[in-house]
Amino acid sequence: MDQFKIFIVEDDPWYSDFLKYHISMNPDFTVEKFESGKELLSNLHKKPDLVTVDFSLPDMNGKELLDKIKKYNSDIGVIMISGQEDITTAVELLKEGAADYIVKNEDTPNRLRNSIRMVQENRNLRKENEQLKVLVGKKYDFSNIMLGNSPGMLATFSLMEKAAASNITVSVTGETGTGKELVAKSIHYHSERKNYPFMAVNIGAIPRELVESVLFGYEKGAYTGATDRKAGVFENANKGTIFLDEIAEMDLNIQTKFLRVLQEREVTRLGSNQIIKIDVRIITATHKNLAEEVQNGNFRADLYYRLMGLPIHLVPLRERGNDIMKLARSFADSFCKENQQKKVSFSEEAVTKLMKYTFPGNVRELKAVVDLAIILSDGEVIEARNLNFTPVGGPGTQITEEMTLEEHTLRIVDEYLRKYNNNPTEVARRLGISRATVYRYIKALKG
Numbered sequence: 001m002d003q004f005k006i007f008i009v010e011d012d013p014w015y016s017d018f019l020k021y022h023i024s025m026n027p028d029f030t031v032e033k034f035e036s037g038k039e040l041l042s043n044l045h046k047k048p049d050l051v052t053v054d055f056s057l058p059d060m061n062g063k064e065l066l067d068k069i070k071k072y073n074s075d076i077g078v079i080m081i082s083g084q085e086d087i088t089t090a091v092e093l094l095k096e097g098a099a100d101y102i103v104k105n106e107d108t109p110n111r112l113r114n115s116i117r118m119v120q121e122n123r124n125l126r127k128e129n130e131q132l133k134v135l136v137g138k139k140y141d142f143s144n145i146m147l148g149n150s151p152g153m154l155a156t157f158s159l160m161e162k163a164a165a166s167n168i169t170v171s172v173t174g175e176t177g178t179g180k181e182l183v184a185k186s187i188h189y190h191s192e193r194k195n196y197p198f199m200a201v202n203i204g205a206i207p208r209e210l211v212e213s214v215l216f217g218y219e220k221g222a223y224t225g226a227t228d229r230k231a232g233v234f235e236n237a238n239k240g241t242i243f244l245d246e247i248a249e250m251d252l253n254i255q256t257k258f259l260r261v262l263q264e265r266e267v268t269r270l271g272s273n274q275i276i277k278i279d280v281r282i283i284t285a286t287h288k289n290l291a292e293e294v295q296n297g298n299f300r301a302d303l304y305y306r307l308m309g310l311p312i313h314l315v316p317l318r319e320r321g322n323d324i325m326k327l328a329r330s331f332a333d334s335f336c337k338e339n340q341q342k343k344v345s346f347s348e349e350a351v352t353k354l355m356k357y358t359f360p361g362n363v364r365e366l367k368a369v370v371d372l373a374i375i376l377s378d379g380e381v382i383e384a385r386n387l388n389f390t391p392v393g394g395p396g397t398q399i400t401e402e403m404t405l406e407e408h409t410l411r412i413v414d415e416y417l418r419k420y421n422n423n424p425t426e427v428a429r430r431l432g433i434s435r436a437t438v439y440r441y442i443k444a445l446k447g
Helices: 013-023 037-041 062-072 087-095 108-139 151-164 180-189 208-216 252-264 290-295 301-308 323-338 348-356 362-376 405-419 424-431 435-445
Strands: 004-009 029-034 050-054 077-082 100-103 170-173 198-202 241-245 281-286 310-313
Touching: 004 013, 004 037, 004 108, 013 029, 013 108, 037 050, 037 062, 050 062, 050 108, 062 077, 062 087, 077 087, 077 108, 087 100, 100 108, 151 180, 151 310, 170 180, 180 198, 180 241, 180 281, 208 252, 252 301, 290 301, 323 348, 323 362, 348 362, 405 424, 405 435, 424 435
Parallel strands: 004 029, 004 050, 050 077, 077 100, 170 281, 170 310, 198 241, 241 281
Antiparallel strands: none
16 A cells, blocks of 8 residues: 655644654554644655645745645645634634644544545545546447447547547437447547546437426526435536537427537526526437438527537448457357356358348347357357347348348248247248248358
8 A cells, every 4th residue: 555645844843743753653654744834845846745834834834835836736635733722713714625624622633634634535535536537438448339440430439539639519310329429438448537527418318398408407496306405417527528428319498508508508497597607518410311300499509600610420230241250259248257157259141141131220229139149159159040140120120231132031930930949831831932042041041
């Protein structure tokens, strides 16, 4: 464990030794003594974690020294120790950033030990928080969250880097399951706002009558059920990033208020006249075509142009070629690691089956398919029969690209085989074809 470095500033030699004796009883603490404020300030380069300051030093008062310490490094903890019990002074010093105000009496050693422990715990929490931020940054590294080197993805990475280097509004489009929120998080955690909040709001998931209160907050009594004051997303995300998913679902009335917030950079809670200044970056996403929504009268044109900013379009998985297997292997490795299983590989037939599928659910669907395939596999190799595709709408209804009639028929037979436990007789009966035809398709499916 790192030593916790404490500096004592006290012009009374006896009391200085008294404090050092009690503090040094903890072997994890290293202690240095100084007799004046100037002497302390000339030694701040030694990076103390905590300074105890006698409020009445001969060369400067405690408030002045506190201010200079905090200007040098605001993370240094400062405990004021005074011979006078002055509540007004204590409150003022605490407001200025002092960790505690302790009066010199018989209980000083105990109070001091408790205060030091509090400062130490806060320092540890700050360190853990910084470490978490680093880990989060790595987690949302462009190449980590969205594997692939297809032309479409390389173009996406380039735009994400440009977005992270500026404060421009970003609009992310793409089919469901392509990873729009991950793109937003990655941009945030690589931007100058990374140490401030990232807040994601799915507009389509909030009842229309509550969207305004969620975004802008409300005062007690603003409406039935508003029993307390509550800050909205814009206040809570100040200096950070707000990701508004499914922005096309926003009601026209709220769009008007939202546009004003963007223009004025201020919000007013429901039931209040108080103006609250805000500084947030907006990233929006939708699977709809916003330009068409504008033409259809469902979205304000002025808001559309305000939000357009830097457009980033996520290509569907079916257009990403070999990225499919790169992602599939990554998902498989992660699943096996999380579940303490041996790594698995994909048979040639399984690879062929994955590459031929159109993935209407995109990356999200691929992950679900791979996870299930590992559970269903009998060994360390995923076979084609372990891959189950269940597109929304039932067997044979998901048409996402042009295919020949034979290819559509193969897909239908494959769906029915899975649905009826690979029973050719039952599949033949359900589809109204001969068993010989089913067997022919089974052979074709196996490659």
